[in-house]
Amino acid sequence: MAEPRPAPAPGEDALLIARFLEMLAAEAGASRNTLTAYETDLRGSSVTLEGELASAGRAELETLGESWRDLARATVARKSAALRRFFGFLADEGLRADDPSAALPRPGSARSLPKSLSHADIERIFETLDRDVATDKPLALRMAALVELLYGSGMRASELVALPRSSVRPESPFLILRGKGGRERLVPISDRAQAAVARWREHVPSDSRWLFPSRTSHLSRIRLYQLVKELAAKAGVPPDRVSPHVLRHAFATHLLEGGADLRTLQTLLGHADIATTQIYTHVESARLVALVNARHPLVDAPSREA
Known part of the structure; x- marks a missing residue:
């Protein structure tokens, strides 16, 4: 089956992407397949950034990179390469004075852990x-x-901002999320979250489709990213260490530290493959070592001398 055409890039982005593709075809002799791949990645990124790809700064590109975290490394590498070449073109043509593409991910041989938050960091954020x-x-x-x-x-940030107004119900401790690939999963909602949503929903128009509306649609991932950074700064936590994905990572890390297992975490995070969840094995391994040292029946047995 043919791959669906990418959504059209909005406004100025569409014109600049077209100019870039013309350059690739005329000067670099790019093949049709290469042009199609670049067009798909650039249009998709433009839509994610709400038509502001060409004017994006480092913060916006970091957010964009975070939205790719669950993709295969080869896919992330391809998308990053396409955008780096696009920003290089804009700089060469004098269409912008800087090149922010250093903020894009450069996937290595293994998936790295995102930045982490301590329990003390989380406490400061929630106190604020x-x-x-x-x-x-x-x-x-x-x-x-x-x-x-x-x-x-x-x-995920994309799942959060697109929650329907009716998704969190007082009578249900769970909600059903439709994540990547259309896969559904049950997500438990804490009493604190239930209460926070109930207070906020009183301010959401009853005819709103979204729990977090914003003008004609819902709150964007970029705006969520900015709000989380602002909250971190206010709480005295370095903003460069905090993002929506870092909070998701803290959720996973702190659950594992509290005794959850990787399979449970896989379900909660919505990972299709346990290999994705295994970036947290450092936490699981440390917990298992502590468990053996504390609970093994021979821990308190006297040592035998040769």
Whole structure:
């Protein structure tokens, strides 16, 4: 079956992508397959960045790279290469003064762990949230609902921002998410998250399709990324260490430290392949060593001398 055509890039991006592809065809002699691959990756990135790919800075490209984390390394490498070449073209043509493409991922031979947050970092973030929520301002209530769901359920940013208004129900401790590849999974919702969502939903119009609406659609991933950075700075946690994906990573790491196993984590995170979840084996291994040292029947037995 033929691969579906990529969505059209909005506005200025569409014109610049077209110019770039013309250059590849005329000067570099790129093949039709190469041009199609570049077009697909560039258009997709433009749509993700809401038509602002050509003007994106390092922060936006870091967010874009994070949205690729669950893709195969070869796919991430291809997308990064396409965007680096595109930004190189823009700089060479004098269409922008800088080249922010160094912020794009360069996948190596093994999938690396994202930046981590300690329990103390999480405590500072939630203490700040609690102070803000006490003001009862709608934006503070929205932020609390977003972070409670991110850290309390391990959702992907794309899943979170697109939640329907009716998705979190007081009578149900779970919600059903449709993740990558259309796969559905049950996600448990904590009592804290339930309460935070209930307070925020009072400020969401009853006819809204989305739990986190924004003008004609829902809150964008880019805006979520910015809000999380702002919260981190306010909490005294270095913003460069915090993002929606880092909160998802903290959810996974802290669950494992608390005794969860990799198979359970795979289900909660929505990983199709356990190999993806195995980036957390360093945490699981440390827990197992501690378990053996603490619980093995011979731990307290006197040592035998030769």
